[in-house]
Amino acid sequence: MAKKSQKPGMSKFTKWIWRLFLGGLISVFLIFMLAALGVFGTLPTFEELENPENNLATEVISIDGETLGKYYRENRTPVKFSELPDNLIEALIATEDERFYEHSGIDFQGTARAAIKLGRDGGASTITQQLAKMLFTKQASGNIAKRLIQKVKEWVIAIRLETQYTKNEIITMYFNKYDFGHNAVGIRSASRIHFGKEPNEMTVEESAMLVGMLKNSSLYNPMRRAEMVTQRRNVVLGQMVRNEFLTEKEKDSLQQLPLELDINLEGHSDGTATYFREYVREFMRKWMKENPKSNGESYNIYRDGLKIYVTLDSRLQQNAEEAMTEHMSNLQRVFFKQQKKNKTAPFYDLEKSQIESTMLSAMKRSDRWRKMKKNGASEKEIKESFFLETPMKIFSWKGDIDTVLTPYDSIRYNKHILQSGLLSTDPTTGHVKAWVGGIDYKHFQYDHVKQGKRQVGSTFKPFVYATAINQLGLSPCDEFPNTPYTIPAGKYHLDEDWTPRNSGDEYGGLRTLKNALANSINVISANLIDQTTPQNVVKMAKNLGVETDIPAVPSVALGTVDLSLYEMVGALNTFANKGMYVKPMMILRIEDKNGTILEEFTPETREVLSESIAYTTINLMEGVTRYGSGVRLRTSGGKYPDKVVTGYPYQFTNAIAGKTGTTQNQSDGWFIGLVPNLSTGVWVGAEDRAVHFVDITRGQGASMALPIWALYMKRNYENEDLNISTEDFEIPEDLTINVDCGRVVKNEEEGGEEEQKPDLNEEIDF
Structure with missing residues (x-):
């Protein structure tokens, strides 16, 4: 007797699999629809999708087109798709979403692969889904159920984004939104901070490094983990070969290159023209009060992405800052040596009670005093705290010094530090070309150009x-x-x-x-x-x-x-x-x-x-x-x-x-x-x-201040593109005043109350 066929049994098992599969699909579809209807929480509106929330940094731009600095909560300055280099886009597609141009927001093939392999080969989030998360989810939940709901909502948003924006616009938004760390939000800030250049100037290996950071910018931090970041960069280069954006030969060559970083931090105390940027911030605070938006709301310097075009020339500014640094670092060395003989250093001409009064006034102006007073501490408690040793950083011309001092001693140390200010303008236009309000904004924020x-x-x-x-x-x-x-x-x-x-x-x-x-x-x-x-x-x-x-x-x-x-x-x-x-x-x-002009200014x-x-x-x-x-x-x-x-x-x-x-x-x-x-x-x-200096030779203006002017102008004249005049002052055609006094005897002794020319051959012990 023939054996009974097994087909009915197989059919039953197959039907069970199909029911499970279809049930899953229906469940996912229902969850998807419920999410789309807002059952699991509100979704962004059409208007929000059209105008996703962005905190855009306001830029201060020099007359020669350089960004001097920014004001921001998030250091983001958007770029256009045309400003993104091809190698950056290729690195992104190869690493994050190989089928980006084929799907409509969700990569079902990648999702199925991730589900079967339980995510062992990576997730299946498309670039669009990642953008949806950055724009509207913000923080992923640690709860599995809640994260699943978040994930479904991101699918819905991703599909909506794909209907609202082109693929190129999605890539641009993605690069403009990602936080690379170190106040580098968006690709422009990241390229400027890590490489000192605009995005369209980046090389293949530089683009690969930044794309590698997209996996986890905190973990893959090139300023702290160069070796790990190099390995991650090389993975990206490998992905570019797999997707035929690079040849094996090109990849092998690029993988041998070390990380070439050119760090340019863009914090509020970093970079160039720091004192000037603080002046501009105060100017804008008043301007924004007097110039609201058309809807009556006030502009926000930290979020609205304004562009402030200023008269400063970045080249003159750099020359001024370098000249001040060169001279003041040397002058400070001389001053410190003189103070070794001063029993009341750094003060002269003061009695003990006057020094105590001066120091007490400085203590009362400190953040420590204000914070302790605000928190209810008594004056006695506050004073006592100034004599407790505390770990701190103090300024030096060779770099910040990590030390342990009492706050009182740190104040007295800072009073040894000579300060300086420089202002340079074009007299024919009134344009301020360089503004150096002090020697180091991080430590000394008082502006010696306009405030002092x-x-x-x-x-x-x-x-x-x-x-x-x-x-x-x-x-x-x-x-x-x-x-x-x-x-x-x-x-x-x-x-x-x-x-x-x-x-x-x-x-x-x-x-x-x-x-x-x-x-x-x-x-x-x-x-x-x-x-x-x-x-x-x-x-x-x-x-x-x-x-x-x-x-x-x-x-x-x-x-x-x-x-x-x-x-x-x-x-x-x-x-x-x-x-x-x-x-x-x-x-x-x-x-x-x-780019709409809100106001233009003319000289008075x-x-x-x-x-x-x-x-x-x-x-x-x-x-x-x-x-x-x-x-x-x-x-x-x-x-x-x-x-x-x-x-x-x-x-x-x-x-x-x-x-x-x-x-x-x-x-x-x-x-x-x-x-x-x-x-x-x-x-x-x-x-x-x-x-102050105890002697006129060291302490006169010709010794303290004039060298900064000379070093600055030397640098200016070395750059012919600056067109700094070497001509004589123009003589008026109708000049009737006699200015030709014949030969004047040189090297006469100074007769002024304050000035005296030192003998250039005099030996001074520094």
Whole structure:
């Protein structure tokens, strides 16, 4: 008897498999439909899909097209698809979604493979699904059931994204959204931070490295795990061979290359023009209040992706920062050595009680004091905390130092650190070209360009001389006696007689105005302000753009007023600009994220002086650099930086109008130098006026500030593309004032209260 056939049994098993399979499909379909209907939570609306939420960084862009910095919650600056290199797109497709151009948001083949192999060969999330997760899921749930629901919702969103956007748009959104770490959100930030270049400039191996980071940017961090990242990059290169984007030979060659990183962090305290960017932030805060969007909402500098085009030139800015770093690091070395002999270092001229008061004031200005007070601590508890040793980082010119100090000692250490500011503008346009508000924004955030005001010393004297030439019709060749000059008590509301002294009490003979300004002869400045009156000198300074209230007293002739670099450079610009005042200008225009111009800015100008008076004042100031306190700009001897104070091998030969300034006890050193199309002012000093060099040789403006100007201008002249003028100042056609005073004896001793030329051959122990 024949055996019974097994077909019915097989058929039953097959039917069971099919029922299970179809049931699964129906279940998935039902879950999918329920998710689409919002049963498992709301899904993004049509409008949200059209405009997915993005936090776009606002960029500050220099006049030469470089991004100086950004303001952001997420450091994202979007790029267009056309700005993505082919090798980057190919690396992405090969590694993350080989069938990207074939599916409609869900790769069913990949999903089936992942299900059968239980994810051992990787998941099946398409690029579109990953984008959906980044845009709308944010954080994956650790709960399996909840994560499954999230996954289904991502499928729904992925399909909707595919209907709303082209494949190229999805790739662009993906690269613009991914967080690569280290404040690098989006491909543009990632390429700039890791390689110092724009995305379209990246090489194949660089693109492969960034695509490799997509798996887990925290794990595959090239700044911490270079070897692991290199291995991951090589996997991506292998995938590119598999998908026929590279040949085996190309892959083998590229895999041998080391990671070539060029790290350029873009934190708020990193990068270039940090002090200037903080000024722009404050400017924008006011601007946004006064200029709302068309719907009445305020712009958000951290999210709206504005573009702020500024007057700064990134090349001049870099030159300025490098010049300041070079000189200040060397000057600080000299200062530290001098302080070893100071028992009350870094203070001079203060009693013990005054030092304690100064330190207490600094403690009360600290974050530590404010936070402890806010948290309810008593003043006694707060003070005691300043004397407990704490791990910290302190500033040094060789890099931050990890150490253990009491907060009190760290404050006293910081008071040893010399500070500086530099402002450089084009006098013809008012455009600010370089702005260095201090030596290190991370440690010292006080801006010494616009925020800080310090006694200006002899840099104020050009205002006195310009007033005298304008009001009294004087010539640079007119002579005045170099003898003590007294303004009696009662005049100009003086309580007592005022008789200023020359430096070194050197008197006798006659001096031309040109010689007197070049050598800062105080007695002649006193004579001039008495003839013109302090009120008229103050009026001249105000007309030239000085905004600070200036007391109309005779001593202002010697620069006893506190002014900012911003005011001083802006005012002296007028002489270089033929008597036309142009207010310093920093912002050119503001655009929204779509490139629509929100506002354009124009310079504020007014005529203050005739061309003849302006040129005559410039001619006077040229004497400073030809045979006065600034003559060291033209010397060829000396050795810098070994001889920071006496070494001046700058050898400038072009026309330079300038003025040095040094205040009482060498607390402040200034130099402001002008060429026809660039005016630059430099200030150097310490946070406290009681912190200073003890001697005039090291502590005068010509030693502290002038070298920064010289190093900066040397760098500028080396780059011919900057077109910094080496020409003479233009002589007015109708000039009737005699400016040719014949030969002036050089190397005369300084007669000013504050300045003195050191012997360039003098040996100074540093």
